[in-house]
Amino acid sequence: MIFVVIAIIAILAGMLLPALNQARERAKSSNCQSNLKQLQTGLLSYTVDYNSYFPMAVYSEFGRSSRRNPYWISEVYSYVGAGQYDFSLPEGFKLAKVFSCPSASEDKLRKSEGIVWSSYGYPWMFGDSLLTREKNTWYYPRKLTRFRHPTEQGVLVDLDATKKDQDTSDFLDMFDGYNHLDVDRHRNGGYVNLSFADGHVENKAFHNDDDFTETFCHVVAPWICEDCTK
16 A cells, blocks of 8 residues: 555655746746846946946956956846856855856856856947947947837846857857857747846847847847847
């Protein structure tokens, strides 16, 4: 009789565990969206203090980023209740938890200067202080009030940082194509969490580079949106 009970318990456990795992992952995805909402709200608060401008993605003097130089995370740090960003990067320094998706695998995140980089990406076309010196460049500060379609402009997104610039230390918490999105992070068929310039957050499906481009290059690519301004 006891063996029958054990067998029944084993069967029930086998049936329940997948459902429990799915529920756990949904909770992590929900927490991830909460992080993105907090970060996006911080970015919008930043625009209030800086004449509607979003922070530049990176402030680089010689074409290489560093955690010891200003970049979008250090600029928004105090706006998300994380206190003052410590550019000295003391031993054991860790970014505030809000910059890390609870489902992100640390082996998919870059490590440099003693700390793990963010699991969220921010568009490089929102500004690079070195590249803005070039003519006809996309890489200059973006102003919220100039976005014609803020509800369609992606800002932050789930990122697999190991897929870009693996041999350098200057990865910018950014991405330049669909293949750099971590579409398997939340195990829901190619969907990723992302925030938009108007402040809302979505769980959105990406299937190819065109999907990516239409979301993240919307305000800068004339072949996508001819009436959008820079």
